Amino acid sequence: MEKPGITMEDLVSAAQTNDLDKLRQFLDLERAQNPQLEDGINKSTKAMQAACHAAARYNHPAALDLLLDGGCWIDHSKHITPTVSL
Numbered sequence: 001m002e003k004p005g006i007t008m009e010d011l012v013s014a015a016q017t018n019d020l021d022k023l024r025q026f027l028d029l030e031r032a033q034n035p036q037l038e039d040g041i042n043k044s045t046k047a048m049q050a051a052c053h054a055a056a057r058y059n060h061p062a063a064l065d066l067l068l069d070g071g072c073w074i075d076h077s078k079h080i081t082p083t084v085s086l
Helices: 008-016 020-033 035-039 046-057 061-069
Strands: none
Touching (some): 008 020, 008 061, 020 035, 020 046, 046 061
16 A cells, blocks of 8 residues: 655644644655655655644744754745845
């Protein structure tokens, strides 16, 4: 029987809700589904990156730690700095 795949929404939801058990499980599945993560060149997937940003946005440091330890990073170029008119 084939293992069910996870979606980006699964990872993001676990990060947003700070569900660390599900997040660990989903990260393990994500790594299993993406063997290129083990080659040392690719450290994370787009789903992992989205979850990383969600954990940061929702201020869940434990979830963010799991994701950062798993190889994702915060891409500051994706953030828009608001401008203030005086």
